[in-house]
Amino acid sequence: MYHINELLNSDNTLKPSFVAMKESDDYTINIGPQHPATHGVLHLVITLNGETIKKVDPDLGFIHRSIEKMCESLSYRQYIYVTSRMDYLSSHINNHACALLVEKALQVEVPERAQYIRVIMDELTRIASHLLWWGAMAMDMGAFTPYFYAFRERELLTEIMEDTCGARLTMNYMVPGGVMHDPHEKFVYRVSKEFLPLLKSKLHEYEELVTGNIIFQNRVNGVGLLTYEDAISYGCSGPTARASGVRCDIRKLYPYDVYNKVQFEEVIETAGDSMARYMVRMNEIKQSISIIEQLIDNIPEGDFQAKTKAVLKLPKGEFYQRAETARGELGVFVVSEGGTTPYRIKFRSPGFSNLSCLDHITKGSKIGDLVASMGTLDLVIPDIDR
Amino acid sequence: MISFEHITKWLQAWLNAHMSPILVLAVETVLIVILAIALFAVLGLVLVIMERRVAAFMQIRMGPNRVGPWGLLQSTADTVKLIMKESIVPTHADKFLFNLAPFIVMIAAMLILAPVNFAQRFHIWDLNIGILFITSISSISVIGILMGGWASSNKYSLLGAMRSGAQIVSYELSAGLSILTIIVLCGSLKVSDIIASQETGWWIFKGHIPAIVAFVIYLIAVTAETNRAPFDLAEAESELTAGFHSEYSGMRFALFFLAEYINIFIVCAVGATLFLGGWMPFHIGHMQGFNHVMDYIPSSIWFFGKTFFLIFVIMWFRWTFPRLRIDQLLNLEWKYLLPISMVNLLVMTVVAIYHLHF
Numbered sequence: 001m002y003h004i005n006e007l008l009n010s011d012n013t014l015k016p017s018f019v020a021m022k023e024s025d026d027y028t029i030n031i032g033p034q035h036p037a038t039h040g041v042l043h044l045v046i047t048l049n050g051e052t053i054k055k056v057d058p059d060l061g062f063i064h065r066s067i068e069k070m071c072e073s074l075s076y077r078q079y080i081y082v083t084s085r086m087d088y089l090s091s092h093i094n095n096h097a098c099a100l101l102v103e104k105a106l107q108v109e110v111p112e113r114a115q116y117i118r119v120i121m122d123e124l125t126r127i128a129s130h131l132l133w134w135g136a137m138a139m140d141m142g143a144f145t146p147y148f149y150a151f152r153e154r155e156l157l158t159e160i161m162e163d164t165c166g167a168r169l170t171m172n173y174m175v176p177g178g179v180m181h182d183p184h185e186k187f188v189y190r191v192s193k194e195f196l197p198l199l200k201s202k203l204h205e206y207e208e209l210v211t212g213n214i215i216f217q218n219r220v221n222g223v224g225l226l227t228y229e230d231a232i233s234y235g236c237s238g239p240t241a242r243a244s245g246v247r248c249d250i251r252k253l254y255p256y257d258v259y260n261k262v263q264f265e266e267v268i269e270t271a272g273d274s275m276a277r278y279m280v281r282m283n284e285i286k287q288s289i290s291i292i293e294q295l296i297d298n299i300p301e302g303d304f305q306a307k308t309k310a311v312l313k314l315p316k317g318e319f320y321q322r323a324e325t326a327r328g329e330l331g332v333f334v335v336s337e338g339g340t341t342p343y344r345i346k347f348r349s350p351g352f353s354n355l356s357c358l359d360h361i362t363k364g365s366k367i368g369d370l371v372a373s374m375g376t377l378d379l380v381i382p383d384i385d386r
Numbered sequence: 387m388i389s390f391e392h393i394t395k396w397l398q399a400w401l402n403a404h405m406s407p408i409l410v411l412a413v414e415t416v417l418i419v420i421l422a423i424a425l426f427a428v429l430g431l432v433l434v435i436m437e438r439r440v441a442a443f444m445q446i447r448m449g450p451n452r453v454g455p456w457g458l459l460q461s462t463a464d465t466v467k468l469i470m471k472e473s474i475v476p477t478h479a480d481k482f483l484f485n486l487a488p489f490i491v492m493i494a495a496m497l498i499l500a501p502v503n504f505a506q507r508f509h510i511w512d513l514n515i516g517i518l519f520i521t522s523i524s525s526i527s528v529i530g531i532l533m534g535g536w537a538s539s540n541k542y543s544l545l546g547a548m549r550s551g552a553q554i555v556s557y558e559l560s561a562g563l564s565i566l567t568i569i570v571l572c573g574s575l576k577v578s579d580i581i582a583s584q585e586t587g588w589w590i591f592k593g594h595i596p597a598i599v600a601f602v603i604y605l606i607a608v609t610a611e612t613n614r615a616p617f618d619l620a621e622a623e624s625e626l627t628a629g630f631h632s633e634y635s636g637m638r639f640a641l642f643f644l645a646e647y648i649n650i651f652i653v654c655a656v657g658a659t660l661f662l663g664g665w666m667p668f669h670i671g672h673m674q675g676f677n678h679v680m681d682y683i684p685s686s687i688w689f690f691g692k693t694f695f696l697i698f699v700i701m702w703f704r705w706t707f708p709r710l711r712i713d714q715l716l717n718l719e720w721k722y723l724l725p726i727s728m729v730n731l732l733v734m735t736v737v738a739i740y741h742l743h744f
Contacts, residue, residue, distance in 0.1 A: 027541070029541045029542065029545075035627065036623050036624045036627065037624045037625060051545070051549075051712055138708065139624065140624045141624075141708035141709060142615055142616065142618065142622060142624060142707075142708045142709025143706070143707060143708040143709070144441075144445070144705065145444050145445050145705050145706060147445075148445040148446055148447060149445075149446070152446060209706075210708070213707065213708060215616055215707050215708050215709075215710055216708045218710070218711075218714055219708060219709075219710070219711060219714075366711055366712060366713065367545070367625050367626075368619075368622070368625055368709070368711040368712065369711065371624055371625050
């Protein structure tokens, strides 16, 4: 919409100006900010030629809460919990990345018990996120029933979270140096004996209801093609990039906590279309199950939290920590002046980069393809805007 | 055995005994109109509650269960809400066409009811071109949809109407051809003749494979014609919010909504009449005892049972399948269904000429 060259005057002062984002005979429609396909307040201005898309122009900022600015006035214990509100479907993993950054800066040794609990919680969050994505994506394609099937399994998962963390969505369970308190006494039993068997017995229903459906396959095969080079140049990460063959799993590349002790595969597809993105996420659910199974019965005894000072002060300098959320790579960058609050904080959120390829992958396709591609990109709007 | 026939005959005799013939005609017309509108309202309410219960059943949830016994009054409450709601007309809408469109859709749906045989010798107007009448009148509703979409002055509505036009016009061909397949067999367009020709067995059993193929194509085509999922592109809510009726509210929206359900009822009634023997009971060859028991079930129950079974199948489609894309939808019709139904019609003609059917 704006171009930096138009904004800059000859004397290098900013001047507001509008650049026509469409030609006069273009047929544009607004998808959003209130629209069933965007799952939030995302505004897409799409230019059409009949049913064929000429251009997609995402217009952000409807749910900007200036989380980065807020974090600058919060202490290193508090700023973790604001990040739950970014990508609310993987709030545990957001918290995890922030806690890891503080630990790295202060060189705190996290007890092994806490590491195990954290990774199990991360993977449970990933499963919950992928289940919700699966239902919502099917709803984008016009099938309503999968949504309820996904929520049937997710319900048990949120109950397990509620037992331990006291919350079902924004758990706020991580603290610098470990976790807030020991898990609920039935946690291990409920995860290994109730949830995992239930999920494994229901996975085949997902395959039958959606994956094997001929209409669904026709809707996603070859749609929203993102090549290996494009995935890298748009900065895509997570399942979106892995579906194009990019090896970018932070759990493998830069393992944190006990990820280097567990056996799991980085799920890679090479097709790069919506079907590949779908298959990556479906297989990631299975990998997460495998990770939890390896850890859940072997949680070591010990402390759940390392001893840290009451008031944390990060040494002067710049710190960066990344983690693999359900959507991709979350980067936390903190500039510290040595005080109790960050001087500047910046989040590199996966959703923003993944959204940026939307125009590229939907150009020339139909409106139905746009919705299908958007569904498989798995966008969470508060994550994009922060 | 009580049947509608006795009631109508008694009413006719009673009216004739008390009034002049012209007055009798007038009174009967008024009665039929009242009955038709009442049937309309009841069908709409029943089908909406049925849809919601079927959806709940498919989606492992309860469905409406608060208003009235087992939630049966839910759709009545919804209707009351819709009647009391304000009907908003957008500022830039073409007001005349905008107001006219729902009524065209509704009138088309109402007219089609005329030749349908609801039970043994119980129908409004059994004209000799009954099936032709049904297929031709049902095409009118697309005009209402296009009109509503155009007059709303909304881009979503226009796209929805455009899709709907392309879709309904295409799928009418296969629906018409599969209807013709049965007409070829029984040699009459009159609805009561078609039902009478199935006294020895329903056409889906007697007509060999072509009849089954025609039945399947008919089901697919009418699902598309009534804008139902997986062919609900005209109102694809994840793409076009509500498609052609985005701008309609209150009772005007309710008319579109009601017409959709009446259309489903009618296409299923026609399907039951053509393929499943209308009100004819189910008979098995020489099992006299079984056939006798079947004969005791009233013909109206047979008709509505078959129709509601087909409606259930169409609802089942909706809550199972994802939606097609517009080009896939048209490909399916022009590249697959239409050639298949043309060949099917030829095969059926050969079957009919050489009396190869049972």
